[in-house]
Amino acid sequence: MTEQASKKEKVVGFIGTGIMGASMAGHLLNGGCTVHVYNRTKSRADALMSKGAIWQDTPKAVAEQCEVIITMLGYPTDVEEVYFGAAGLIENAKANAVLIDMTTSSPSLAKRIALEAANKGLAALDAPVSGGDIGAKEARLSIMVGGEERFFQAILPLLTLMGKNIVHQGAAGAGQFTKMCNQIAIATNMIGVSEALAYAKKAGLSQEKVLKSIETGAAGSWSLSNLGPRIINGDFSPGFYVKHFMKDIKIAIESAEELELPLPGLALARSLYEQVIAIGEENSGTQALYKVLSVD
Amino acid sequence: MTEQASKKEKVVGFIGTGIMGASMAGHLLNGGCTVHVYNRTKSRADALMSKGAIWQDTPKAVAEQCEVIITMLGYPTDVEEVYFGAAGLIENAKANAVLIDMTTSSPSLAKRIALEAANKGLAALDAPVSGGDIGAKEARLSIMVGGEERFFQAILPLLTLMGKNIVHQGAAGAGQFTKMCNQIAIATNMIGVSEALAYAKKAGLSQEKVLKSIETGAAGSWSLSNLGPRIINGDFSPGFYVKHFMKDIKIAIESAEELELPLPGLALARSLYEQVIAIGEENSGTQALYKVLSVD
Numbered sequence: 001m002t003e004q005a006s007k008k009e010k011v012v013g014f015i016g017t018g019i020m021g022a023s024m025a026g027h028l029l030n031g032g033c034t035v036h037v038y039n040r041t042k043s044r045a046d047a048l049m050s051k052g053a054i055w056q057d058t059p060k061a062v063a064e065q066c067e068v069i070i071t072m073l074g075y076p077t078d079v080e081e082v083y084f085g086a087a088g089l090i091e092n093a094k095a096n097a098v099l100i101d102m103t104t105s106s107p108s109l110a111k112r113i114a115l116e117a118a119n120k121g122l123a124a125l126d127a128p129v130s131g132g133d134i135g136a137k138e139a140r141l142s143i144m145v146g147g148e149e150r151f152f153q154a155i156l157p158l159l160t161l162m163g164k165n166i167v168h169q170g171a172a173g174a175g176q177f178t179k180m181c182n183q184i185a186i187a188t189n190m191i192g193v194s195e196a197l198a199y200a201k202k203a204g205l206s207q208e209k210v211l212k213s214i215e216t217g218a219a220g221s222w223s224l225s226n227l228g229p230r231i232i233n234g235d236f237s238p239g240f241y242v243k244h245f246m247k248d249i250k251i252a253i254e255s256a257e258e259l260e261l262p263l264p265g266l267a268l269a270r271s272l273y274e275q276v277i278a279i280g281e282e283n284s285g286t287q288a289l290y291k292v293l294s295v296d
Numbered sequence: 297m298t299e300q301a302s303k304k305e306k307v308v309g310f311i312g313t314g315i316m317g318a319s320m321a322g323h324l325l326n327g328g329c330t331v332h333v334y335n336r337t338k339s340r341a342d343a344l345m346s347k348g349a350i351w352q353d354t355p356k357a358v359a360e361q362c363e364v365i366i367t368m369l370g371y372p373t374d375v376e377e378v379y380f381g382a383a384g385l386i387e388n389a390k391a392n393a394v395l396i397d398m399t400t401s402s403p404s405l406a407k408r409i410a411l412e413a414a415n416k417g418l419a420a421l422d423a424p425v426s427g428g429d430i431g432a433k434e435a436r437l438s439i440m441v442g443g444e445e446r447f448f449q450a451i452l453p454l455l456t457l458m459g460k461n462i463v464h465q466g467a468a469g470a471g472q473f474t475k476m477c478n479q480i481a482i483a484t485n486m487i488g489v490s491e492a493l494a495y496a497k498k499a500g501l502s503q504e505k506v507l508k509s510i511e512t513g514a515a516g517s518w519s520l521s522n523l524g525p526r527i528i529n530g531d532f533s534p535g536f537y538v539k540h541f542m543k544d545i546k547i548a549i550e551s552a553e554e555l556e557l558p559l560p561g562l563a564l565a566r567s568l569y570e571q572v573i574a575i576g577e578e579n580s581g582t583q584a585l586y587k588v589l590s591v592d
Contacts, residue, residue, distance in 0.1 A: 107499070130509075130510070130513045130514060130515070131513055131514075132514070135513075142509055142510070142512065142513050144509045165508070165509065165512060165513075167505055167508055167509045169501055169502070169505055169506065169509065170500070170501055170502065170505075173499075174499075174500075174501055177495075177496070177499040177500075177501055178496070178501060178505075178506050178509050178510070180495065180499075181492040181493070181495055181496045181499075181501070181506050181509075181510055181515075182492070182509070182510040182513065182514070182515045183515075184488060184491050184492045184495055185488045185489060185491075185492040185510060185515035185517070185520060186488070186514055186515045187488065188484055188485065188487045188488030188491060188561070189484065189485045189488045189515075189517060191484045191560070191561035192480060192481045192482070192483065192484030192485045192488075192561055193481060195480050195481075195484060195559045195560075195561050195562060196477040196478070196480045196481040197477075198557060198559075199473075199476065199477055199480055199548075199551075199552060199555070199557060199559065200473070200474070200477045202552075202555045202557045203403070203469075203470075203473040203476075203551075203555060204466070204470075204473075205465055205466055205470055205473055205474060205477070206465070206466065209463055209465055209466075209474075210465065210474050210477050212461070212463055213426075213438055213440045213461065213463045213465065213474050213477075213478070214426070214438070214474070214477055214478040214481060216438065216461060217426045217427055217431075217438050217461075217478065217518065218426060218427075218428070218478070218482055218518050218519065218522075218536075219426070219477075219478045219479075219481035219482045219485070219518070220517065220518040221481075221485060221516065221517035221518065221519075221520075222513065222514050222515070222516040222517065223514065223517075224481060224517075226514075240514075252495075255495075255499075256495060256498075259495070259498045259499060260591070261494060261495060261498045261591050262591075263491045263494075263495065263589075264487070264491075264564055264568070264589075265484070265487035265488055265491050265561075265564060266491060268560055268561060268564055272560070293559075293560075295556070295557050295558075
């Protein structure tokens with residue numbers, strides 16, 4: 001990292017301008033960065049270009065222009081392609097460039113990226129986020145960062161344009177490991193929230209009144225207070241898609257298996273979300289878990 | 297209920313003066329009630345007697361003195377004995393007396409009490425609480441009430457001496473059903489909290505830092521923020537005993553079976569808490585679940 005690179009007025013590449021990525025790249029533009037963008041579906045970068053972002057036709061073209069490149073993609077396979085493909089970032093990034101993967105992806109892939117980047121004289125960080133589309137829009141993301149401390153310090157000013165709760169969790173992979181902790185806690189709690197409301201209904205109670213009695217105490221959780229009312233109102237529209245959550249659950253299970261750590265709650269969540277997908281709810285929000293636990 | 301009985305300055309019986317009950321009965325004394333007490337272990341009522349409570353040697357003796365009788369006991373079998381025993385409340389309560397069971401007990405037992413009470417011209421309510429010893433001490437309990445609306449309205453002034461979030465949930469049993477919703481949500485979430493922290497440790501992360509990243513977002517919960525730090529510090533002392541939680545889990549599972557509602561998360565929680573008890577942790581706090589999910 002050069003002195004110049006630690007300032008906010010830098011040249012940043014942003015690959016992956018979906019709902020989350022578009023908001024995040026927008027904050028970089030607002031923060032004074034020059035932003036080069038690439039996205040598989042070009043039209044999804046239109047709004048950013050109207051705000052001054054510069055379109056590039058490939059990840060390689062982005063890499064050739066930028067000292068910092070952020071990726072915000074879908075699946076680990078997408079990450080692998082953008083980093084390791086022939087036209088990818090590892091092969092084509094400028095000397096001393098910093099690569100930041102903000103996709104929720106696998107810890108072992110994050111470690112591999114860091115290793116291969118280092119072999120090329122590049123810096124790499126894994127920096128997945130939580131906070132969803134609203135957190136991205138309002139620059140209030142929680143950002144969990146893995147990688148060398150000096151790289152983290154160098155890009156912290158950039159991250160502060162996008163998030164509020166930014167924690168360096170440790171070496172390469174630690175950001176992804178932390179995000180998996182987040183998803184593990186959510187997955188199992190969603191079972192409890194769904195079962196509590198399914199039981200309330202079956203017992204003939206008013207689910208609204210039950211929520212009023214239990215949400216402020218030891219049963220309280222973000223999911224109970226935010227997704228509970230949606231379940232009660234029959235609103236299964238996506239805050240966070242079942243299909244994306246399933247991706248995260250699978251990554252977490254694979255990672256736990258690598259660590260030889262049995263996670264029975266997470267395994268149960270996977271099998272229940274498989275049922276959610278089997279009934280055609282993969283494009284619903286994660287609260288659709290209720291549909292397979294509730295019995296009329 | 298007479299006019300007199302709806303005022304706070306009434307004659308109340310309190311059976312079961314353990315940690316919770318002693319605090320609750322103390323609030324009734326402070327609120328101007330005359331309080332007759334009985335407890336299996338008399339010494340646990342000493343502090344209340346020094347504040348003016350009147351000792352009675354049996355539940356029957358309490359029943360003969362009082363227009364309202366509150367029970368705060370341990371197990372459903374204790375409730376059965378106090379209500380249905382030969383020297384019990386149903387047999388010996390004064391005409392028009394109101395019986396309030398604040399024990400966490402089974403919904404079907406609450407319905408049976410209400411029915412048998414009605415047959416004798418007595419009123420009965422189930423009114424379990426959440427908020428623990430601190431909530432009891434500070435009169436901030438959440439109180440979930442089942443039974444006839446007119447009985448609820450009549451004793452609401454008494455309940456407000458002990459709690460803040462007081463909700464009439466429906467007919468007899470509805471209070472216990474609601475408490476079971478609370479315990480179901482807690483039980484499954486405790487698995488998620490424990491697995492997230494076990495995974496964090498196994499991945500070599502700092503559990504403190506992970507908590508900082510995840511507790512304010514969608515993974516956030518009362519248990520994560522209140523019991524997570526205890527787990528991290530190796531503090532497994534009881535806020536709520538494993539053995540008491542296991543009692544509640546069993547009641548919830550029996551009740552769900554009666555309703556023909558499968559609750560796989562709760563079933564998993566039972567099997568995991570059985571393991572917690574098997575390793576000798578029944579007198580630890582519920583966060584000891586971590587011990588059977590964490591792997592060194």
